[in-house]
Amino acid sequence: MKKVFYDSWLAKAILFPSYSTITLFAWVFTKWSKTEARQSTINHECVHARQWIELTVASGLLLWAGELIFGYSAWWLALSAVIFYLWYVLEWCIRLISNICKRDAYHMVSFEREARLAERDNNYLENSHYFAWLKFYKK
Ligand SMILES: [Zn+2]
Numbered sequence: 001m002k003k004v005f006y007d008s009w010l011a012k013a014i015l016f017p018s019y020s021t022i023t024l025f026a027w028v029f030t031k032w033s034k035t036e037a038r039q040s041t042i043n044h045e046c047v048h049a050r051q052w053i054e055l056t057v058a059s060g061l062l063l064w065a066g067e068l069i070f071g072y073s074a075w076w077l078a079l080s081a082v083i084f085y086l087w088y089v090l091e092w093c094i095r096l097i098s099n100i101c102k103r104d105a106y107h108m109v110s111f112e113r114e115a116r117l118a119e120r121d122n123n124y125l126e127n128s129h130y131f132a133w134l135k136f137y138k139k
Pocket of ligand 1: 044111112115
């Protein structure tokens with residue numbers, strides 16, 4: 001399945017001029033053509049796509065189990081598609097509010113730390129573990 005959309009009309013329509021690439025759900029949209037795209041940016045965004053998939057599947061299974069056990073509406077399953085974004089924003093807010101981090105909150109978000117780790121490693125997704133972003137909560 002296609003994961004990266006080069007020369008994307010969507011990226012061109014929604015991104016500010018200084019931004020080139022965005023990950024929405026499991027797909028990466030970039031203004032760049034395939035030849036002009038920076039591999040480090042594509043690696044970074046593809047990690048976010050996998051993080052989204054990991055959290056969507058995990059939360060979907062939990063919500064589905066909860067639906068079977070507690071009998072609440074199946075509409076709650078739709079929440080799994082946005083869990084990554086909710087988690088991301090919640091973590092960013094906590095890091096922004098707390099004085100624990102000395103660097104800026106954006107760079108301290110665990111999802112960003114894993115994505116930066118992958119920027120220079122073209123085989124990162126093949127060689128890393130699922131939910132690898134969790135290890136950044138220990139540090
Ligand atoms: Zn990022």
